[in-house]
Amino acid sequence: MSISPRQSRLISRRALLRTGLAVTGALAAAPLLGACGSGSDAGTSGGAGAGKLTLGTTKIMQFDPYLTNTDIHIHAFYTYLVDYPTDGTYKAIPAGAEKWEFAADHASVTLTLREAKFHSGAAVSAADVVAGIKRAQNPDTAFTLAQPSAFIAAATAVDDRTVRVDFKAPTPEALVIDWMFAFPLIPADKNIPKQLEHEPAGSGAFRLGEFQRNQRLTLTKNPDFYDAGKPYLDEVEYRFFTDEDALVAALESGSVDGAAYIGFRHSERLKDRFTLVKGSGRMTLFFMNATIPPFDNKLLRQALARAIDRERIIKQVNFGIGDPIYTAFMPPSPAFDPAYLDSHGFDLDAAAAMLERSGGARKATAGVASGSPSVEALQIIQADLKKIGFELEIAPQEEAAYLEALFASKLQCTVAAQPNNLQSPSLIARGRQMLPGKENTTFREKVPPAYVEAVAAAGSALTPEDQKAAYAALNKVLAEESWAIGISTQPSLFALDQRITGLATDPRDFVTLINTKA
Amino acid sequence: MSAPSAGAPAVAPQRRRMAAARRFARSRSAVVGAVGLATLAVMALLAPIVAPFDPAAQGGEPLLGPSGTYWLGTDQLGRDIVSRMIHGARGSLLVAAGAAAVGAGIGVPLGLVAGYLGRWADAVAMRVVDLLLAVPGILLALVIIAVLGPGRLNLILAIGIGAIPEFARLTRVATLEVRERDFVLAARGMGASTPDTMTRTVLPNVLGPVMVQFVITASMAVVIEAGLSFLGLGTPPPAPSWGGMLQDARSYLYQSPTYGLFPGICLAATVFFLERIGRGLQLAVGGGGPRAARGIGRGAV
Numbered sequence: 001m002s003i004s005p006r007q008s009r010l011i012s013r014r015a016l017l018r019t020g021l022a023v024t025g026a027l028a029a030a031p032l033l034g035a036c037g038s039g040s041d042a043g044t045s046g047g048a049g050a051g052k053l054t055l056g057t058t059k060i061m062q063f064d065p066y067l068t069n070t071d072i073h074i075h076a077f078y079t080y081l082v083d084y085p086t087d088g089t090y091k092a093i094p095a096g097a098e099k100w101e102f103a104a105d106h107a108s109v110t111l112t113l114r115e116a117k118f119h120s121g122a123a124v125s126a127a128d129v130v131a132g133i134k135r136a137q138n139p140d141t142a143f144t145l146a147q148p149s150a151f152i153a154a155a156t157a158v159d160d161r162t163v164r165v166d167f168k169a170p171t172p173e174a175l176v177i178d179w180m181f182a183f184p185l186i187p188a189d190k191n192i193p194k195q196l197e198h199e200p201a202g203s204g205a206f207r208l209g210e211f212q213r214n215q216r217l218t219l220t221k222n223p224d225f226y227d228a229g230k231p232y233l234d235e236v237e238y239r240f241f242t243d244e245d246a247l248v249a250a251l252e253s254g255s256v257d258g259a260a261y262i263g264f265r266h267s268e269r270l271k272d273r274f275t276l277v278k279g280s281g282r283m284t285l286f287f288m289n290a291t292i293p294p295f296d297n298k299l300l301r302q303a304l305a306r307a308i309d310r311e312r313i314i315k316q317v318n319f320g321i322g323d324p325i326y327t328a329f330m331p332p333s334p335a336f337d338p339a340y341l342d343s344h345g346f347d348l349d350a351a352a353a354m355l356e357r358s359g360g361a362r363k364a365t366a367g368v369a370s371g372s373p374s375v376e377a378l379q380i381i382q383a384d385l386k387k388i389g390f391e392l393e394i395a396p397q398e399e400a401a402y403l404e405a406l407f408a409s410k411l412q413c414t415v416a417a418q419p420n421n422l423q424s425p426s427l428i429a430r431g432r433q434m435l436p437g438k439e440n441t442t443f444r445e446k447v448p449p450a451y452v453e454a455v456a457a458a459g460s461a462l463t464p465e466d467q468k469a470a471y472a473a474l475n476k477v478l479a480e481e482s483w484a485i486g487i488s489t490q491p492s493l494f495a496l497d498q499r500i501t502g503l504a505t506d507p508r509d510f511v512t513l514i515n516t517k518a
Numbered sequence: 519m520s521a522p523s524a525g526a527p528a529v530a531p532q533r534r535r536m537a538a539a540r541r542f543a544r545s546r547s548a549v550v551g552a553v554g555l556a557t558l559a560v561m562a563l564l565a566p567i568v569a570p571f572d573p574a575a576q577g578g579e580p581l582l583g584p585s586g587t588y589w590l591g592t593d594q595l596g597r598d599i600v601s602r603m604i605h606g607a608r609g610s611l612l613v614a615a616g617a618a619a620v621g622a623g624i625g626v627p628l629g630l631v632a633g634y635l636g637r638w639a640d641a642v643a644m645r646v647v648d649l650l651l652a653v654p655g656i657l658l659a660l661v662i663i664a665v666l667g668p669g670r671l672n673l674i675l676a677i678g679i680g681a682i683p684e685f686a687r688l689t690r691v692a693t694l695e696v697r698e699r700d701f702v703l704a705a706r707g708m709g710a711s712t713p714d715t716m717t718r719t720v721l722p723n724v725l726g727p728v729m730v731q732f733v734i735t736a737s738m739a740v741v742i743e744a745g746l747s748f749l750g751l752g753t754p755p756p757a758p759s760w761g762g763m764l765q766d767a768r769s770y771l772y773q774s775p776t777y778g779l780f781p782g783i784c785l786a787a788t789v790f791f792l793e794r795i796g797r798g799l800q801l802a803v804g805g806g807g808p809r810a811a812r813g814i815g816r817g818a819v
Contacts, residue, residue: 245768269772316580316594370668370750371765379595379755383576396750398664 052235053500053518055511056247056256061217061238064196065184066135066142075510076219076236077119078202079226081111081129081180086504086512088280088332090423092177095226096124096185096203106170106462111180113161116226118187118203126157131188133165139439141193147430148179151459172462174334175424182508205231205514214240219513232502232517251495257518258496258503260511263373264319270495278321279492279505282417283330284374286381286485287433289442292412294360301482303354307384309346314488317376321493325486327478328418328428332507335425335458335471344479352388363391367411369403370396374415377487381415407432409441417490420507425471426459433484442483450477538726538802548798554791558784562607569601574756581774590780593763594770599777602758603784609759610740610788613673617739618732620678625685626721626728632686633693634716640690647683655680659742663751670753677742681735688731692724699723726803730796737792744785760785 065074081097084090098114116124133155136145153168167176190201200208205225209218217238221231239256241247248266251259251274259266267276286308288295295301310324323331326340355362366382368374375396382392392413397405405411418434421427429436436452438445454474461470478484492509502515542548561568570589571577578592585591590599632643650658655677662676696702697720705719746752747761755762760781767778 263769265769316596375750375755376595380576382756383574383595386574394755396668396754398751401664 051233051518052237053233053258053513053516054237054239054256055258055260056239056241056250057260058241058244058247059261061211061213061240063198063200064193065186066145066196067193068144074200075506075508076204076206076513077200077208078184078186078204079116079124080185081183082177084181084422084507086280086506088507090174090177090332090507092180097180100180102173102176106167106173108164108166109176110158111163111165113163113185114226115161116185116203117224118185119201119207119222119224120187120190121224122187123160124185124203125160126163128185128188128191129163129183130155130157131191132183132186135191136183144430145182147435148175148182148427151175151179169460170462171460172424172467175426175459178422178424178427181422206236209235214242216240227514231514233513236513236516248495258494258500260494261492262495264321264493266495267319267321267493273498274495275498275500277494277496277503279494279509279511280420280507281322281489281491281505281509282419283325283328284377284415284417284487284490285328285433286413286415286487287411287442288413288483288485289409289411290446290481290483291409291442291444294362294364295412295483297358297360298481299354299358300360302480303351303358303388304385304390305344305479305482305485306347306351306354307388307390308381308485308487309384310341310487311346313377313380316380317373318488318490322488322490324488327475327486328421328431328434328484329425329475329486330420330489332423333421333425334423334467335421335428335475337472337475340475340479346384348384348388355388355390362389363393364412365393365395366413366415367402367405368394368396368414369399372399377415407441409444415487418484420509422507424459425474426455428458428474428478429455448477448481451481454478542798542802545798545801547794548801551791551794551798554787555795558607558788558791559611561604562611565605565608569598569604571598571601573597573601573605573758581770581777583774584776591774591776593777594766597756599763599780602763603760603780606758606760606763606781607784607788609670609753609757610743610785613670613677613743614736614739614788614792616670616674617677617681617743618735620674621681621735622685622728622732624678625682626689626724628682629686629689629691630693630716630721630724633690634697634712634720643686644690647686650679651683653680655738656742656745659746660749660751663746668751668754670757673743673746673752676746677739680742681739684731684735685728688727689724692727693720696720696723726799730799730803733792733796733799737789737796740785740788740792 062068063074063077065078068074079096081095082092083095085093094114096114096116097111099112101110103109111129113124113126113129118124133149133152136142136149137152139146151167151169151171152165154166156164156166158164185203186196186201190196195201203222203226205222205227206219207222209220211217219236221234225231239250241250244262247256247259248262248270250256251270270276286305288301288304290296290301314320314322314324324341325331325336326344327335327337329336366378368378375394378392378394382394385392406414406416416433418431421430428434433440433442436447436455438447440447454470454477457470458467458474461467492505494503496503497518500516500518502517504512504515506512574597576596578588578596578598580592580594580596582588582592588598588600590603593599593602628643628647632640658680659676662679663672666672666675702715702719705715710719743752743759744761744764747759748765750762750765752761753759763781764778764785767774767781770777
């Protein structure tokens with residue numbers, strides 16, 4: 001077969017392209033193969049120095065643990081007084097505190113700190129804990145920790161490694177342990193909000209390597225970490241993506257080893273090629289603002305609470321992931337009571353009858369962050385409410401505008417997430433919509449006294465019998481006032497390269513990398 | 519020199535219009551565009567009759583494929599995709615026409631005043647236009663939606679305001695040319711007031727390019743509306759919109775690959791029809807051949 005000059009030119013171009021691609025491929029493969037080799041070496045050597053892990057995320061990064069309880073990755077920099085296992089149980093594991101001893105009257109606890117060093121090289125001391133507690137009690141500088149620390153009257157450094165924490169009143173051990181789980185160790189001289197915003201200062205498993213806002217964050221192994229031999233990874237890099245689909249595409253193309261906190265919608269597509277890890281997650285609730293009509297009508301709120309089809313929301317919005325809840329307690333919580341799902345669950349006839357009796361207006365607008373799964377949950381609620389003659393409009397907003405309106409108490413109703421309340425039901429009062437004071441964004445100064453009393457009782461019940469009664473009373477008042485109606489748990493989702501093991505989340509839904517190998 | 523007869527300017531535009539209509543009808547692609555758009559418009563107008571289901575009714579199983587009951591399947595909430603597409607056409611065409619009308623309604627008088635009066639009026643009007651031009655259209659629309667909130671009327675305003683500069687500049691240029699023509703001078707000489715001359719003599723003679731711009735703006739508005747709906751800032755749910763459907767479909771590409779296909783086709787077809795009409799109009803009012811019309815509508819596509 002003869003070849004024309006034009007074909008000849010085409011062939012030579014193809015050959016050139018082929019050669020170019022081969023060279024590019026070889027150049028790209030060399031470091032990749034090197035990285036793989038590093039990983040396998042680590043695997044055979046029992047995990048010490050198991051290489052580098054690159055995780056992609058769309059979350060904004062923030063380093064101050066006193067100001068966030070959301071799924072932002074600050075955990076790796078800090079040691080907390082105790083840890084909880086990642087299996088969802090609440091058996092305290094010594095961490096920053098080596099041991100702790102409660103006074104017989106439950107009015108104080110004495111903490112013995114572990115001999116450990118901060119990333120700066122300074123020793124962890126009792127004075128750091130005392131300074132931290134002082135900051136934690138100020139809602140202006142420690143929003144996340146203020147309510148969980150409310151039971152503390154004073155903290156005293158007994159010696160360099162011993163702290164006595166005195167309570168305002170006898171306090172249940174579970175609440176104190178939950179506080180210890182949330183309390184990070186930070187050197188007193190660096191425990192300043194403005195400084196921590198840019199630079200973490202803990203004693204956790206990883207140190208800050210490099211941080212380029214909105215681009216990448218590199219964590220490097222802390223050789224002085226108290227748990228000898230851990231973490232297994234030498235380095236963890238977080239890469240920031242503005243779009244979740246771009247993040248998943250990066251995972252599929254191999255440019256990141258894992259995608260953190262992705263939507264359920266990706267699970268079907270990724271499940272056969274990647275390891276999917278479900279985190280403990282949070283809860284989604286339907287909030288009704290009792291300061292704005294028609295939701296100032298309690299009976300109307302109760303009526304709408306019966307029009308939430310949890311099963312359908314879980315199936316169609318959450319892709320079958322998660323469990324139904326009624327009040328703001330997740331299944332591991334001692335206050336989780338599934339009986340409410342039967343007695344107060346989805347029943348449009350009951351909702352219609354109650355709505356009729358309420359005599360309230362039959363129209364409201366729900367605010368929501370545009371593009372979030374809450375839009376679909378609200379559409380299901382909207383369709384059901386329409387059947388009983390209640391018109392719910394949905395007004396999607398840009399996320400920043402939505403959050404501003406939510407915190408300013410300007411939304412009539414919404415679907416929003418709440419963090420896990422751990423093993424202390426009184427921690428329900430941490431959320432802005434659940435605060436027991438006038439800062440509560442759904443009641444302002446009209447927070448129901450029965451709720452305030454129920455939270456206080458749940459936070460002070462010492463015996464199992466009293467606790468059972470207090471939790472039942474708290475559930476009762478939540479059902480009665482019906483401003484925060486549980487929809488479902490919302491586990492977080494991670495998709496990881498199948499070589500990665502040991503990545504999990506703690507009960508707060510923070511990523512735990514201490515046991516991770518890649 | 520004898521004064522021009524009062525009837526002359528009235529007869530000339532009528533003849534020109536007839537000639538333009540003939541030229542438009544001779545352009546096969548323009549007719550295809552017009553027929554396609556008319557079909558969509560009729561479908562949109564008769565949506566409650568034509569659509570097999572209520573577009574908001576969550577009656578079916580989610581993400582069903584095409585079947586005898588649900589011709590194009592159902593979406594993630596069990597709603598009929600055909601019905602949502604038909605009702606979505608309503609929103610898209612309404613926003614397109616409304617936004618173009620807002621742009622023309624403000625931009626044309628602004629350009630007319632600037633072009634006819636000149637001097638300080640021209641300077642002020644053009645600086646206002648420059649200000650609007652300094653902000654990209656989609657960004658301006660996003661800001662306006664963020665301030666006013668989502669909703670069809672706000673969408674129309676947001677997109678329409680962004681279209682004002684094109685109308686104003688186009689009208690100004692055409693007015694500058696027309697205001698020196700004999701029939702305008704004659705009208706002035708016969709004692710017609712400035713507003714009268716502007717509205718009854720100049721305006722009808724600059725409407726040709728404005729019509730073309732109207733169609734181009736409408737096609738751009740369809741795309742911007744879809745873009746804003748795609749970002750979740752368009753028509754609030756459960757009202758259907760093609761952009762919103764595309765956004766939803768993106769989440770279910772794996773489970774229902776055909777879901778996003780049909781709203782995408784509708785969107786592309788509408789822009790194609792409008793672009794064809796725009797080219798045909800350019801050909802008709804400009805009097806040039808198909809070559810002259812080729813540049814029109816590219817920005818929108």
